[in-house]
Amino acid sequence: MVSVILARRASAVHSGPIDDLFAALAHRPEVISFAVGAPDPAVFPRAAVMAPLVETAIGKYGPAVLQYGKTQGWPPMLDQARTLLRQRHIHCSLDKIHISTGASGALHNVAMAMLDPGDVVLVETPTYEPAIKTFRSFGATAVAVDCDALGLLPDALDAALARHRPAFVYALPTFQNPTGRTMPASRRAEVAEVILRRGVVLVEDDVYSDLRYDGAPIPAFWSFAPENTVYITSLSKTFAPAMRIGIVVMPPHLLDSVFAFKQSIDMQTSSFCQAIAAEFLAGPEAGAHLADVVSVYARKLDKLSSALRDHLPPEFRWTRPEGGMFIWVEGPRTFDADATLRRALDAGVAFLPGKTFYTNPEAHGSTFRLSFAGVEEDMIRPGIELLGELCAQ
Ligand SMILES: Cc1ncc(COP(=O)(O)O)c(C=O)c1O
Numbered sequence: 001m002v003s004v005i006l007a008r009r010a011s012a013v014h015s016g017p018i019d020d021l022f023a024a025l026a027h028r029p030e031v032i033s034f035a036v037g038a039p040d041p042a043v044f045p046r047a048a049v050m051a052p053l054v055e056t057a058i059g060k061y062g063p064a065v066l067q068y069g070k071t072q073g074w075p076p077m078l079d080q081a082r083t084l085l086r087q088r089h090i091h092c093s094l095d096k097i098h099i100s101t102g103a104s105g106a107l108h109n110v111a112m113a114m115l116d117p118g119d120v121v122l123v124e125t126p127t128y129e130p131a132i133k134t135f136r137s138f139g140a141t142a143v144a145v146d147c148d149a150l151g152l153l154p155d156a157l158d159a160a161l162a163r164h165r166p167a168f169v170y171a172l173p174t175f176q177n178p179t180g181r182t183m184p185a186s187r188r189a190e191v192a193e194v195i196l197r198r199g200v201v202l203v204e205d206d207v208y209s210d211l212r213y214d215g216a217p218i219p220a221f222w223s224f225a226p227e228n229t230v231y232i233t234s235l236s237k238t239f240a241p242a243m244r245i246g247i248v249v250m251p252p253h254l255l256d257s258v259f260a261f262k263q264s265i266d267m268q269t270s271s272f273c274q275a276i277a278a279e280f281l282a283g284p285e286a287g288a289h290l291a292d293v294v295s296v297y298a299r300k301l302d303k304l305s306s307a308l309r310d311h312l313p314p315e316f317r318w319t320r321p322e323g324g325m326f327i328w329v330e331g332p333r334t335f336d337a338d339a340t341l342r343r344a345l346d347a348g349v350a351f352l353p354g355k356t357f358y359t360n361p362e363a364h365g366s367t368f369r370l371s372f373a374g375v376e377e378d379m380i381r382p383g384i385e386l387l388g389e390l391c392a393q
Contacts, residue, residue, distance in 0.1 A: 009117075012136035018129070018356050021341075025350055032383035034370040035350040037177060037325055040300075043293045044240050049285055050276075057275035065275045068267060071259045073099030074274035080281040081247045088209060089219035090231060092249055098258065100246035101269045103207050103234040108134055109265070110203060110230055110250070113257040115140045119167040122160050124152055126357035126364070128177045128205065131170055140167065144359045149319065151176070151183035154190040161198045168201040168230075173221045175208035175324025178357045178369040182322055185218050192224035203230045210238045210290060212323035213298035222249060230254065235277055237325070237373075238290055243273045297325070297373055303380040304372045311388030325373040328354065331366040331391065338365060340390050349386045 025033050057065050065074075072078065077099050085092065100106035115121070117139025123132065125144040132142045143164055146156040152171055160166075171191075173183040183191070195202050204221045222231040231249040239245070246269070250258070262268070280286055304327060305320045312318070318329045331337065337353035344350060354367025375383065 009137055009139055012139075013133050016356070017338075018352065021350070021352070024345070028345075031345065031348050031350050032375060032379045032386070033350040034372065034375055034383060034387075035352045036374055037352075037369075037371045038374050039237055039241065039293075039325075040296065040374050043296050045280070045285070045289060049280075049289075053276045053279045053283070056279050057272070060279075061275055065271050067271065069271035069274075071098075071262055071268050072255075073097070073269065074271050074278060076278040076282070077245070077274035080278045084233075084247065084281070085231075085249065088206075088217075088233075089223040090226075090249060091223075092226070095252060096249050096255065098248045098250070098255055099269050099274055100232075100234075100248050100262075101266060102236060102241070102244045102246045103205060103232050104130070104134075104246070105244070105262075105266075105269070106232045106234075106246045106248040107131060107203070107205065109258045109261050110232070110248070110254070111135055111138050111140070112261045113254060114167050114201075116167070120164040122157070122164065122166045122169040123359065124171055124176065125359075126178055126354065126367075127170065127359075128172060129356050131205070132359065135170075142170075142359050145169075147181075149181055150187045151181060152187075152191050154187075154194050157191060158194045158198070161194065161200055166200065168203050169195065170203045170205065171221070172205045174206055174218065175211065175321055175326075177208070177324070178326055178352075178354065179328040180319070180321030180324050180326045181328075182218065183221070188218070188221050188224045192221065192228075195225050195228050199228070201228055201230060204232065206231065206233045207237055208324040209233070211294060211297055211325065213294065213301055215322040227251065238293055239277060239280060243277055244269065245273060245277045296377075300372045300375065300377055300380060301327075303377060304370065304375075304384065307381045307384035308370075308388075311384050313388065313392045316391055325371050327370045327372065329368050329370060330354075331368070333366055335366040335391065337368045341368075343393075344387060344390050347386050347390060349383045349390075351387065 115138040119140040121135045122145050123142045125147050135142050145160045146153050222229040234246040315332045352369045355361035355364045358364045
């Protein structure tokens, strides 16, 4: 028998309780799950939309669309990316844009190009857990910076930058996962002032900004500090995650390094998927599709907010987000989200304990995240009714 010896850094990325929860839920379709942050498959484009896109991509570009392609991206997809970026106030030349394998691929490759073992990455409190794993997988440590309801606190960030001299700062200014909060323009400007003064890079993870249900769009953080920001977005939440299309904007010297790494990982993001996505974005369906997705999720958010108002005990605090997929709940200190989840699964409802999103999980056992995108609309109220009873116990 061959004995496989894992790299030491593999111990930093082992699967944990969330993976166990998702595995358990896969076998329990009857559970009303607010746990998984995936889109609703009912809003994915239908065969009637996808089949002509495939036909057009092959007809228009021939075998090239099935061939190896440029690491930077499929040129028509790069053009579409530039249009999408302009809508978010990101005006940059084409040579700074790259089509990655999802936002996850972009984050991984940026981390690979920028992190050395022992480095620090400053993150929000709480933050997107898979990013913590990514940073740890390169031997770096995620250090949390205090936040309020508007995101990173500029003074706390300033102090943390002076103390830790991080490789970069990682932030989700719009419809944050897990809290749903959004950094207003005034806070973005204050954070940008700190970032520019300290001469550090901020990696902006922005996969939810098109899912806005209330309020006016806010320019991407990138537009407040273009030279110091790596901007990452993707089509996973608005088109389909399986296409694995990410869009990244970064300084050219970083991009060169990312390309060198990517060539040894997957060479390029699938030309075929990029061609299909480019045809979709250029075609007449994209606008109506996004409007549909937004209206379905806005309805679900309404239902979840009203169910929480009716059924969650008053000592549980939550805020309705202006967009995205999540509502964040903070229970009283005595509330134990892990123990409640065990009872909730028996009762037929699931949520994600919030401690998983913290660099010091043990101190945050009374929080949880509710994801509304994937839950069937009619199941939202019954699910929250069950959860409300468990929280009241
Ligand atoms: C904040 C955040 N970043 C990145 C991703 C990954 O996106 P992608 O499917 O584009 O890799 C997700 C997915 O849930 C996310 O919530």
